[in-house]
Amino acid sequence: MPHLVSRQRGLREWRLYLLIVPSLLLVGTFVLLPAVNGIYHSFSDWDGTRAQQLVGLDNFRRAFQDTILWNSFETVSILVVFNLFKMIPSILLAVLIHRLRSDRWQYAYRALMVVPMIIPGLVTLFVWKSFFDPNLGLLNRVLDLTGLKWALVSLDQRVFHWGVFFPHVPVGWLTQPELILPSLFIWGFPWIGTVGVLIYLAGLQSISQEIYEAAELDGVGSFGKFLYIELPLILTQVRLNLLLLIIATLQGYGLQLLLLGESGGPAGKGMVPGLWMYNRAFIAGEFGYACSIGMILFGFILALTIVNNRYVRVAK
Amino acid sequence: MARVVIENLVKTYPEARGPAVRAVNNVCLTIEDGEFMVLVGPSGCGKSTTLRMIAGLEEISGGTVAIDGKVVNHVLPKDRDIAMVFQNYALYPHLSVYDNLAFGLKLRKFSKVEIDLRVREAAALLGLDPYLARKPKALSGGQRQRVAVGRAIVRQPKVFLFDEPLSNLDAKMRVSTRAEISKLHRQLGVTMIYVTHDQIEAMTMGDRICVMRDGLVMQVAAPLTLYNCPGNLFVAGFIGSPPMNLIRGTIQPAQDALQFVETSPASSPATITLNSALAARAAAYTRQPVVFGIRPEDLHDARTFPPGSQGATINTRVDYSEPMGAETLLYLNTGATSLIARARPTDRFEPGQQVEMTCNLENAHLFDPATELVI
Numbered sequence: 099m100p101h102l103v104s105r106q107r108g109l110r111e112w113r114l115y116l117l118i119v120p121s122l123l124l125v126g127t128f129v130l131l132p133a134v135n136g137i138y139h140s141f142s143d144w145d146g147t148r149a150q151q152l153v154g155l156d157n158f159r160r161a162f163q164d165t166i167l168w169n170s171f172e173t174v175s176i177l178v179v180f181n182l183f184k185m186i187p188s189i190l191l192a193v194l195i196h197r198l199r200s201d202r203w204q205y206a207y208r209a210l211m212v213v214p215m216i217i218p219g220l221v222t223l224f225v226w227k228s229f230f231d232p233n234l235g236l237l238n239r240v241l242d243l244t245g246l247k248w249a250l251v252s253l254d255q256r257v258f259h260w261g262v263f264f265p266h267v268p269v270g271w272l273t274q275p276e277l278i279l280p281s282l283f284i285w286g287f288p289w290i291g292t293v294g295v296l297i298y299l300a301g302l303q304s305i306s307q308e309i310y311e312a313a314e315l316d317g318v319g320s321f322g323k324f325l326y327i328e329l330p331l332i333l334t335q336v337r338l339n340l341l342l343l344i345i346a347t348l349q350g351y352g353l354q355l356l357l358l359g360e361s362g363g364p365a366g367k368g369m370v371p372g373l374w375m376y377n378r379a380f381i382a383g384e385f386g387y388a389c390s391i392g393m394i395l396f397g398f399i400l401a402l403t404i405v406n407n408r409y410v411r412v413a414k
Numbered sequence: 415m416a417r418v419v420i421e422n423l424v425k426t427y428p429e430a431r432g433p434a435v436r437a438v439n440n441v442c443l444t445i446e447d448g449e450f451m452v453l454v455g456p457s458g459c460g461k462s463t464t465l466r467m468i469a470g471l472e473e474i475s476g477g478t479v480a481i482d483g484k485v486v487n488h489v490l491p492k493d494r495d496i497a498m499v500f501q502n503y504a505l506y507p508h509l510s511v512y513d514n515l516a517f518g519l520k521l522r523k524f525s526k527v528e529i530d531l532r533v534r535e536a537a538a539l540l541g542l543d544p545y546l547a548r549k550p551k552a553l554s555g556g557q558r559q560r561v562a563v564g565r566a567i568v569r570q571p572k573v574f575l576f577d578e579p580l581s582n583l584d585a586k587m588r589v590s591t592r593a594e595i596s597k598l599h600r601q602l603g604v605t606m607i608y609v610t611h612d613q614i615e616a617m618t619m620g621d622r623i624c625v626m627r628d629g630l631v632m633q634v635a636a637p638l639t640l641y642n643c644p645g646n647l648f649v650a651g652f653i654g655s656p657p658m659n660l661i662r663g664t665i666q667p668a669q670d671a672l673q674f675v676e677t678s679p680a681s682s683p684a685t686i687t688l689n690s691a692l693a694a695r696a697a698a699y700t701r702q703p704v705v706f707g708i709r710p711e712d713l714h715d716a717r718t719f720p721p722g723s724q725g726a727t728i729n730t731r732v733d734y735s736e737p738m739g740a741e742t743l744l745y746l747n748t749g750a751t752s753l754i755a756r757a758r759p760t761d762r763f764e765p766g767q768q769v770e771m772t773c774n775l776e777n778a779h780l781f782d783p784a785t786e787l788v789i
Contacts, residue, residue: 306504308502311469311471312498312500312504312565313506314491315469315496316517317521317522330508331508
């Protein structure tokens, strides 16, 4: 009797829906409501107080003529490309750990990967800020001690004529406009993303030992195993990391805020959309305009995610 | 085409505590050119380890493996000119069937034309043509195993190694793939070494079978030789399904003959008067313990035992019977020993029923319980 079955199932589902109501309420109140609120405010001239007026598309019209905003999108695009390069060390490290013969060491390294997670991100940022310090920072000292500084100065003066590196003058990593982007690239060296490594490792561990052995019989060498087996088989994980990374880069501005300040450093070279949104809201008090920047950013990320899902296909 | 000679092969695994474990212990085995050799034995008997040492996937702790007269102990797996089929197929999941087949050849820098030729040839041989563009995930277990076999074929190796290739297939698929591999061996005529724990696979496929236990070779012989003339108790019990009945007892003199008397707490133990052939062999064991072996098909209902044959009758009680259709398996009890007999499907037996069973002494075996060797 199909009717009876479907009624029973309906009843069961009805109870299940009831179970998710509390979490739905919480998510609704603290996540969805502010987001919807943001959409509403993006059409207003809200300045953070109660008084506000709907201004239609004014905020968006303004945004399209806002050169700082578009420059910040350019900057963030460059950062995304940087971060693509920064994925490589994590993949290599994951493969190296995976190839360790001793299970015990493999476990130890995996555990070691988790340790950095207990350090708050803010602390890491402060540590890096101190690294970049012209006089006391680790970076300049390493450059001096290794002679790399000398090499940079020679390159600057004889080949490229950047006008950035001078003998006996400490490099102002975060104060010279030309060095802002390179600094943001260097940041996080050697670019080991611990979560990334663990995600790759999970993918690598699902490759059966027999596949490695079959490859060995086929005559695949050590690098060949990486190229023909490991890399293709963790592409799903790489894609996931890629997506997370792009979204994080597009949204993020904590790094820029902390290293460069609320105006994006000298000449605004480090200005990213998120920071500009923050700047407009909390420095200029233009909350309505900040909301519209947020909406534009949202659209941007959504579009990229769709593209990523559709075109960066990986066989599962 | 190659002859594989294994001499005193040893594999030891270091143990954290205690002495090293010898997984393979002084194995000597010669596999002739074009022969289908099956390594069979229970789990942990060292058969897979032996195969993996031949493949070069395990380091050899002692002894030598020679392929075509050349010792390959220190030759890389890829340079041994062998191909292996794994239990879990080990196909590259991200490559299509075609690319799976072509992969090894591409790495060996074969020309595109040659690769295509060989892949298509193997695909035709294995009936894989319609699936060349598919990924392994879109194939059934049997098809995947065929791809794995195909990957070995395209390489045209000297020796094929199979490591329990049918274990992951369902029963029906196993039977048909078994036949396919046998057919392939006839077509290609190459040396094949095949590891299995399934004695039916071993019996049906092998030119010769090497039975192993605890890292030792128990017996190497043609399938029927193993079945009819097992060299020791282990082979007698391992080969054959249901296995050979083994009755413990002693040899006693009786008038002008020798008798096998079952060791039993019962007042009237099973007693078998040996025929002249068995008696000649048992003479040296008078009043000593032996094991009497009789296959289920050589244990007949006394009423239907063909007259004129050399038989000895024992009294048994029926525990239960299993009608299999073509035959009925009869589980019997002498009071001290459980026995299995093959009975005709038309015969009816009730649990608890007393039955007289006659052993066909022409096919009976005697074993020394101390050395476990056949007498």
